[in-house]
Amino acid sequence: MPRVPKVEPHGPPAGAKPPAAKAPGAVDDRELVRRAQGEDQEAFEELIRRHQHRVFAVAGGILRRREDVEDIAQQVFVKAYFSLKRFDQRAAFSTWLYKITVNECWDLLRKKKVRPLVYESDLSEEQARQVIASEEKGGGGPDISDRLEARQRVERLLEGLDERDRLMLILKEVEGFAVEEIAQVLDLNANTVKVRLFRARRRIVNKVRKRGEE
């Protein structure tokens, strides 16, 4: 059997939002960071706009509760603003921001000492309204309680995984991150991420099958 050839890594999945969608001719992150370091508020606001989706995704992957995610995302950017002068740009701004995000999230979880999973009862009024609205738009889709139950089931399955593996799976399959980005977020090698993703998937699929058999 011939040896499997190497495949060039593809870009982010079609459904995923690009990490920092830039218009042609737009200023790059390094330049914006340099300007923001010189007290340029607009430059920092532009950096927020570019990276907010990714920060929300990472925080959401760890915390899951909407209120916590919003607060932490804000805290991350405020912290980044006041630490920006110390940022020497040896790493990408996004990598630095992801590290702040992950650290803030772990800190919050340590303080709260709660499991970072959301259950049906944890859904805020707004979330419930969103689910109902999407249900009304969707028309013939499954019943709202079925969807909530399915979501809850998945959350429970994920609960059995290591926190990092869970975050990897969510970032990959829900938020559409590329393996290289996940590696950046968790400060791991891309191959390690691939291996851990492979094992995490196998674990949750086996659990589902076992439950199906019971």
Next chain:
Amino acid sequence: MRNFLSKRSAECRDFQSQIEDVASATPGAKELSELLTAAPAALKEHAAACSACRAAVENILEARALLAELPSHAAMAGPWFAPRVMAAIAARKAELSRAADTWTFLPRLAARLTWASSIALLLASAWLYQRPATMPAPATSAKAVATDITGDPDVEPASQTNVDDEFLLSLAEKQHR
């Protein structure tokens, strides 16, 4: 046989490493054949021959279908977010500058207090030095006279002294005569 097995496991490792990139390129794929559409021929061949790798691809598809139930948090961030962060930054800056003002106010106040207390001290010492001695000397009453161990007064009363003097003077006069 051993060579064949080790070659096979190396191929499986390569396949599993590369299938991740292939899967990322086909996010909508729901079946094995759909997912492998964009894969190189060698990957397809390996998937056809190796059941373990086929199972790995099926795991990807199954996990993807399961996790599709979860909402994305990336979509939560909207145009409202950047102004909210900038407002939080402005509030924090104001708070920091207020705190800094408090700390600069204290030394300034301390300097003024030093000046004021020095002037007050100077004035008070000048007044004490130049004030007229109007205070009367304390009067000694008979009750206040200290007594020795026998109960007799330490200081003889003025009247007694006068009597002694008169007695001595009369003695001296008698001797003269």
